Amino acid sequence: MSGVRSDASNDTAVNAGQHVVILGGGPGGYEAALVARRLGAQVTVVERQGLGGAAVLTDVVPSKTLIATAEWLTIAEAAPELGIRDGGAGYDVDLSAVNTRVLALAAAQSADIRGRLEREGVEVVTGVGRLEGPSRVVVSTGAATGRVTLDADAVLLAVGATPRTLPTAVPDGERILTWTQLYQLDALPEKLIVVGSGVTGVEFAGAYHALGCDVVLVSSRDRVLPGEDEDAAQLLEGVFRGRGMEVMSRSRAAGAERTADGVTVTLADGRVIEGSHVLLAVGGVPATSGIGLEAAGVALTASGHVVVDKVSRTTARGVYAAGDCTGVLPLASVAAQQGRIAMAHLLGDAVDPLHLGNVAANVFTAPEIATVGYSESDLRAQGLRYITSTLPLARNPRAKMLGMRDGFVKLFAHPEAGVVLGGVVVAPRASELIFPITLAVAHRLTVDDVASAFTIYPSLSGSIAEGARVLHGQLRPRGA
Template identity: 65%
Template sequence: MPDRTVDKVVIIGGGPGGYESALVASQLGAEVTVVDTDGLGGSAVITDCVPSKTLIATSELMTEVAGAAELGVNFHDVEGDAATTLSVDLARVNTRVKALAAEQSVDIGRRLDRENVTVVRGRGRLDGPERVVVTGPDGSEQTLEAGAVLIATGASPRTLPSAQPDGERILTWEQVYDLTEVPTELIVVGSGVTGAEFASAYLALGIPVTLVSSRDRVLPGEDADASAVLEEVSKRRGMKVLSRSRMESVTRDGDVVTVTLTDGRSVQGSHCILALGSVPNTTDLGLEDAGVRLKDGGFVGVDRVSRTTARGVYAAGDCTGVLMLASVAAMQGRIAMYHFLG
């Protein structure tokens, strides 16, 4: 009898690289299983793109409302006096943000179900190039055979031994949506895209923000002119930008968070967001034992059709370090399935 495992695809990770490739593989006739740990949609839907863009949209609305009086639009309180103060209810904002993300995750699950994709909850790891062992939430294990395995495990916020998040006042960009109190002084460490986004959003929500940048400008990897405009506008709106200021440690004493810099200076605030980049989720997946070559930093090496160095093993998304965008992850996954299924 023919080996039917050649028509089976197992995808480890339910983010854009995973669920988009699952849809393509199913539509091309494969039997597809997605092993998902943190929720369908991955960080893009649960803790990154969808939540952050919703937060930014909320902050932009607050900025527009603040400037309404210049356009002749006035607000009044119940006594009829003109309202002059805006404030944000961060608990309500974050409740809505998380609800929208959860709804989109559920929608993705419904779509996968309609396309006959099986979703298994648990953590998957390779047991050789064509076998995935899944450890369920209850500790039980099951083995899935496949003609092809796609690694789409994404990445997680980078932390340092001297700057450990506590989930309350020292936060990664995944933890900010659990905030229920409004920071009285927010420190953002890191001036890349993530740090600049959060610093700008919280500033627009009326929260004092200090941005700590180890480089000579905000968004060091982007266009220099655009970076200069963003920094100038941010400062004009009240943001404190500390350029060429490398963080040495972040500590907490009660309600006070202290960011100590390598030059001996320190900055204090009520909360701190660590935006120090990302690290790939590639540890304890059995990759190297299965013949998958890892690059510097633990990223999975892939070729132009998303193949790894192990037969039948592909990879897509942030775990490859190609370009950390949801659209890139999705296309890498689609290309992998197009290649495997001819």
């Protein structure tokens, strides 16, 4: 389990057959490993908890599986409108069974990734890795031997992030919880207080409310999802309130304490909220501390994130980084792409640097919020000229048939060239509907290109073509 150090710098491709050590087996790590093996490198992945990392074991896969379960209950809300009656029996959620399935699916996905890596000839070492210089990794395995030393021609850091906590709200895994601990619950909370109204907070708030919990969402800002499209965030907040969720805006949590039979959350203004459980969804902390990065010459930001360029290079010779530890965008898709780019650059393959403007993102609420390209706030902040169209989902014939009322399709385009600059879709399964807009943004298609493409009638995607036709009528001749 060792390689021979090369004198190649980050600006020179490492010859195939050299040794690449990857710290972290999440999307950034395992996707990088597959690319490196295909390009002929010897690859060792060091992972502490299981292949797939937090994305598969505690974050993306479990949370979206839970949300998919809750989605069925949200869909059922439209049943009476469609003429379907449940006979008054209602629905009962067995959270223990839900969480058993959630964890089983996560474990199965992790096993699938391990099997794929092993079939490709990737060596997997279980343990915690630490750099001893830019070309040596020492792994604490917990086995009788205690440690393994790996000499590397190049290292990829894909160590991810962990949930941020508050010194005045220490998680206990029972009543005060991070999102990684929710899956140990065997019964629905009577009243769940969610602290934090970013993506993680609103996703879990929406899911647990749909499952039947009384939910209080505590937001320190004037609206939920402060980083998302304003119209989309306001619509979702209205939907939450309409379904009976309590949303407390401009309310910063100062601390949380466990009581005899529940929790209390104290706000900065002195107000106190009582509940049965509290979920802390206040962001993540890069897992870069104590693994020898700065001593190896890897520069970190003030927040502890690894500094990287557009091809994933760090400031240390032969060391790359990908994923949440870089702070670029906390998305599994971005982590995977960073890892692929890093190995392609390292091993001399064709490289297309990371373009964040082409990244599609989704908030898995009901309805979902999907975005790609320039946001409206970006366009305004940069003083860019643009035209926009917004079509309410309720006008779409397919949406009417399905009982969908909440949502819209919004497009942005250049007023003269007609190039599609970005878009927002708020709808059930918006994560699927955003793809044609992503293609348009990535390939600089015009609104006329989108408008002239055939869509199925009736279909939700028809609103995308219709929005493009609306934009066509707003185009101005050059110089006008």
